[in-house]
Amino acid sequence: MKKTLLLAGVALTFGLVAASGARADIKMGVAGPITGSIASFGAQLKNGAEQAVEDINKQGGILGEKIVLSVGDDNADPKQGVSVANKFAGEGVKFVIGHFNSGVSIPASEVYNDAGMLMISPASTNPTLTERDMWNVFRTCGRDDQQGAVAGAYLASHFNGKNVAVVHDKTPYGKGLADETQKTMESKGLKPVLYEGVNPGEKDYSALVSKLKGANVDVVYFGGLHPEAGLIIRQMRDQGLKTPLMSGDGIVSSEFTSIAGPGSDGTLMTFAPDPRKNEAAKAVVEEFKAKNYDPEAYTLYSYAGFQIIKQAAEEAKSLDPKKVAEVMHSGKVFKTVLGDISFDKKGDITRPDYVMYVWKKGADGKINYVGNELTN
Template sequence: MTKHWLSGVALLAALAFSGAASAQIKMGVAGPITGPNAAFGAQLVNGTQQAVDDINKAGGILGQQITLEQGDDVSDPKQGVSVANKFVGDGVKFVVGHFNSGVTIPASDVYQENGVLFITPSATNPKVTDRMLWDAFRTCGRDDQQGLLWAEYARDHLKGKKIAVVHDKTTYGKGLADAALDDMHKFGIKEVLYEGVNTGEKDYSAIVSKIKESGADYLMWGGLHTEGGLIIRQMRDQGMKTVMISGDGITDNEFSQIGGPGVEGTLMSFGPDPRNNASAKDVVAEFKAKNFDPEAYTLYSYAAVQIIKQAAEATKSLDPKKIAEYMHSGKTFHTVIGDIAYDKKGDRTSVDYVWYTWEKAPDGKITYVQNKS
């Protein structure tokens, strides 16, 4: 009898321990971990992982540790849906991602149907949030906000200049280019060329020839850094001095590696560099100690995890729907990229896009530097 009683106690203790051990918060991070956009996937993964590590060291969220699962969507919409379904099957309730708008939108249907809250650090297409999904948020801005900045620049600084507009036919690239064009047309500015190109190609000589024939002084590029870098390199090979204007899709130093010296002078729109925020100082130091530069969307991903933590603690709940309701209420969250509050759509209530110029740093590397005015 004594032996059986002790076994029962041991069993109960084991069950209690396993229950405590299994009380974990399952989170996913999704993006192009491999493929041509892997540099951006690294930003999302590293930013999310560092936030999870820091929060877990401090005791987790509501006393529970976070476990993080990675999903590689390779910037492909179908693969993005597969990643989303796998997350659901694995019990993931919170997702940081995806990177591309064209992947985020179809994946979001899976999340909203299965009780998963997601915050994208980088998907800027308006459709991500305009559909009023209960669970959709972003730490970045929108294409219509960024497109207006481009149009205003053309109006205020490029009078008499010829402007070509080229996009990569993706939800993001075409969406951004079209947003800029719509506002340019409202300002009475007409482009000399409007074309789309296919992603993943190596030879862009055909579009480069068209840009050259148009006499464009400036090229507005709606797309990512890989194709943008190749287009610049091939423009320079043809002796062209056309200046590229692009956006957050080229915010990785790989852009200059692909484009070469010819990327100097490229204008780029993005949010104010979060690496300069006082609130990010310690986190930036952590990254640099690991020999990783937390550029672009790295800290936007870190901030997404901070927001989930703060909302969970405010509601004293890990229910994604309760957390989403709180996030939609306009409350302010303090993050490494600054204070963030959300509207009913899941968009930030205030976003500032600023200009950067790609230029040679003292160490000889060509990188982007925020303009002073």
């Protein structure tokens, strides 16, 4: 009888330990446009997150706890982004990598702040995101005022005395980037001959192209994302306008050229140095390629967010988001696939770096972005 009770006690103890272990899993989320016209960007964030979770869990997790990942589809819509944020909060998620669009990240971050959750956006570049004195908001990318400074200086240098058009998609990201670019351009003496806004999701840009032709533009700067940029280029070429287009990191997707067609050859673009070429990313890039996936654009920015949370939590010896945030705000340097990263008190990275690329046709006949020798 005693032996039976003893065995029952052992079983009960084992069960409690197992249950405790199950409850010890740390819940993290990744959010972005998993569906919709820019789902390619959502896939980048999701793939980066899933690979990071797989790798970290293989290494024993964070402070001995395994990561359980939740995926949220915001469809690039602010209201749906808030719904995703509330869903994560209800599930007990403590850390979120996301969102993609600045117009989604900004309202979602308010929910995360109220719920005591920490977020790291891999891609939202609007300055407002980190200008609101919020403890919980970070990003692994740069800002539009930094990117716009590079783009505006390039335009002023290489299109001095030329007719420049500035077009944007009216979103916090697109308009914000276009305005920052224009601000720098004008500070260097180059004023645009045309400033126009278009609606995201439009399919017919013939009226815009007619205005561009009427203004005899030499270059079009576009603040927005690749679906609209691609269609504008295609319709420019269809109407005989061979003027090059220049844009920002919102067109860093292989889908851009499939939408724009051959006319995308010669498109200028600002983006950070290609993270796939960073020595710190070599092993992870090989992991992705073994799965027949090219970790382009923001894939590694998403992956880096998980690396940072792991290192910050281990430094804090805690998975309390506020304690993790304190470490992240402390100036600590984190080792990531993007290279060394540290944050300022706002949550911005301290090494903003944007360079110029040009989309060119390669020997294989495919058009892809490469470093532009005209940058310097």
